Amino acid sequence: MSLVEERYQKWINHPNLDARYKEPLANMTPEEKNDAFYTTIEFGTAGMRGLLGPGTNRINIHTIRKATQGYANYIKANGEDACKAGIAIGYDNRHMSRELAFDCADLLAKNNIRSFVYDSLRPTPMLSFAVRYNKCFGGIMITASHNPKEYNGYKLYDDKGCQLVPKLADAVIKEVNAIEDELAIDANCTEEQKKLITVMGDDVDQDYYKHVLSIQLNPDVKKDIKIVFSPEHGTANIPVRDIFKLTGYNCIPVEEQCTPDPDYSNTPTPNPEQPGAYEMALDYAKRYDADIILVCDPDADRMGVGVKHNGEYVVLTGNQSGAVEIEYICSQLKEKGLMPEHPVMFNTVVTSDLGEKVAADYGVETEKTLTGFKFIGEKVAKYEVSHEKNYVFGYEESYGSLIKPFVRDKDAPQALLMLAEACSYYKERGKDLVDVLNDLYDRHGTYEESQVAIALTGEAGAARIKEILANLRADAPKEIDGVKVVRSEDYQECTITENGKVTPLTGFTKSNVLKYYLEDGSWIAVRPSGTEPKCKFYYCVKGTDKDDAHKKTLNFQKAMDALTSK
Ligand SMILES: O=P([O-])(O)O[C@H]1O[C@H](COP(=O)(O)O)[C@@H](O)[C@H](O)[C@H]1O
Ligand SMILES: [Mg+2]
Numbered sequence: 001m002s003l004v005e006e007r008y009q010k011w012i013n014h015p016n017l018d019a020r021y022k023e024p025l026a027n028m029t030p031e032e033k034n035d036a037f038y039t040t041i042e043f044g045t046a047g048m049r050g051l052l053g054p055g056t057n058r059i060n061i062h063t064i065r066k067a068t069q070g071y072a073n074y075i076k077a078n079g080e081d082a083c084k085a086g087i088a089i090g091y092d093n094r095h096m097s098r099e100l101a102f103d104c105a106d107l108l109a110k111n112n113i114r115s116f117v118y119d120s121l122r123p124t125p126m127l128s129f130a131v132r133y134n135k136c137f138g139g140i141m142i143t144a145s146h147n148p149k150e151y152n153g154y155k156l157y158d159d160k161g162c163q164l165v166p167k168l169a170d171a172v173i174k175e176v177n178a179i180e181d182e183l184a185i186d187a188n189c190t191e192e193q194k195k196l197i198t199v200m201g202d203d204v205d206q207d208y209y210k211h212v213l214s215i216q217l218n219p220d221v222k223k224d225i226k227i228v229f230s231p232e233h234g235t236a237n238i239p240v241r242d243i244f245k246l247t248g249y250n251c252i253p254v255e256e257q258c259t260p261d262p263d264y265s266n267t268p269t270p271n272p273e274q275p276g277a278y279e280m281a282l283d284y285a286k287r288y289d290a291d292i293i294l295v296c297d298p299d300a301d302r303m304g305v306g307v308k309h310n311g312e313y314v315v316l317t318g319n320q321s322g323a324v325e326i327e328y329i330c331s332q333l334k335e336k337g338l339m340p341e342h343p344v345m346f347n348t349v350v351t352s353d354l355g356e357k358v359a360a361d362y363g364v365e366t367e368k369t370l371t372g373f374k375f376i377g378e379k380v381a382k383y384e385v386s387h388e389k390n391y392v393f394g395y396e397e398s399y400g401s402l403i404k405p406f407v408r409d410k411d412a413p414q415a416l417l418m419l420a421e422a423c424s425y426y427k428e429r430g431k432d433l434v435d436v437l438n439d440l441y442d443r444h445g446t447y448e449e450s451q452v453a454i455a456l457t458g459e460a461g462a463a464r465i466k467e468i469l470a471n472l473r474a475d476a477p478k479e480i481d482g483v484k485v486v487r488s489e490d491y492q493e494c495t496i497t498e499n500g501k502v503t504p505l506t507g508f509t510k511s512n513v514l515k516y517y518l519e520d521g522s523w524i525a526v527r528p529s530g531t532e533p534k535c536k537f538y539y540c541v542k543g544t545d546k547d548d549a550h551k552k553t554l555n556f557q558k559a560m561d562a563l564t565s566k
Pocket of ligand 1: 297302371373396528529530531532
């Protein structure tokens with residue numbers, strides 16, 4: 001019997017199989033069966049994420065229990081104090097999220113581990129905050145972030161509220177993998193053990209709001225702007241609207257997208273990386289003549305921005321909104337004499353160069369990490385202890401930023417408040433945020449950043465993604481669209497190749513990423529997504545002006561297409 005068949009038979013015949021899965025299992029096509037059982041669901045960029053449904057390679061009550069039992073064993077191995085400190089648990093609007101969250105709490109209680117659960121859906125950054133607020137040993141967030149509605153996921157946090165970095169995640173994974181029969185785990189705890197579960201109250205929310213309000217650099221700015229806001233049916237609805245109410249901003253919610261909805265009924269996509277996420281907000285913006293559109297992904301760690309510029313709405317990329325944020329923050333810190341000593345900003349190896357140039361202009365150093373906000377959180381924790389450098393900002397290409405590190409993950413409510421303030425501040429001075437961005441291009445060079453993600457699903461898709469990167473390694477491009485590759489970095493082999501010389505690349509955990517620097521100041525990076533079945537290509541293209549950058553971007557994309565279609 002094949003491994004897939006063996007696993008399938010075990011599941012379908014298991015006495016503990018959740019009754020909801022019997023029928024879908026019985027009706028699986030051979031292809032679906034293979035996909036659901038060919039592997040066990042793994043931890044990626046942001047915990048475990050996958051399609052909902054029965055199978056070892058799916059998110060369901062059994063695979064989540066397996067992960068939680070493994071986590072519980074890890075917590076117990078950390079001693080009595082860890083069990084007592086407990087775990088904060090949060091969840092989003094997705095199918096099964098609430099059920100899975102409370103099931104995790106029961107299972108932890110069964111293991112005599114305390115937990116603090118939010119009474120209803122909350123953003124991922126608020127879960128990170130709750131870990132710190134309750135002085136927990138760690139945290140669990142049930143969410144698949146911005147993925148389509150068929151997905152769910154499981155993010156794990158350390159005691160600082162930072163997602164587990166590989167070193168810690170590996171220790172948990174070891175415990176998870178040691179569990180042989182995921183279906184044998186049940187979450188039936190006693191009434192006495194149930195007392196270990198605390199449903200969190202309003203005090204946590206209020207303290208989070210207080211902290212968010214503290215990021216304001218110009219709290220008294222003239223708030224003469226209209227904001228159209230959409231939570232994309234997710235967790236941001238209440239917190240973001242509360243924060244705008246507390247700070248006095250005029251926030252017009254996209255009502256149709258405010259109800260928590262696991263099916264995302266009124267948005268083509270909840271992902272701020274995609275134009276569909278702005279469709280309805282754009283209609284509202286035109287109707288109300290809004291200055292700015294602000295949207296959050298469902299777990300409210302990512303955000304998207306649309307800016308009214310010369311009468312039209314321009315949607316910024318994550319690289320662009322990050323650059324505008326750092327410009328506003330640094331200029332204000334400097335003007336007010338608040339810039340700390342040895343200031344540092346963090347972003348990732350696939351984030352545009354523009355932000356770094358802006359930061360450098362204000363004397364702020366940039367440190368780069370791999371993709372994954374956990375690596376930024378890790379750096380924050382390091383410097384918090386050593387005091388060698390002081391945090392100014394952290395952001396990623398993928399529409400996430402963190403203004404103040406009282407949260408240790410990207411935090412959209414903070415970003416939205418800062419962008420609203422920046423929008424108001426510049427409006428008073430006759431500018432919009434696109435004007436600010438254009439000024440940055442004038443000062444630091446014109447960049448066009450883009451990301452092309454090719455969807456490659458299932459076992460075959462995963463193999464193809466590996467092959468694309470392996471082919472690039474085996475036959476390294478010397479030029480791309482006729483432009484010479486002057487340096488390449490391989491984060492898996494940990495090498496830098498420059499002028500024919502190979503030197504070690506240090507300071508990063510091994511990761512399947514390739515980055516090519518071109519003679520004209522542009523770069524291109526390739527990596528498999530760790531949250532979706534996609535191969536991602538990142539382009540940071542430097543041009544003489546916008547048209548030149550755009551033309552070059554299209555040519556580079558075409559060239560990479562040709563290079564990787566072998
Ligand atoms: O999806 P989220 O908002 O949880 O965000 C997560 O995934 C993003 C995309 O990762 P990948 O390119 O591997 O798919 C990462 O940039 C981010 O740091 C991580 O927290
Ligand atoms: Mg998210």
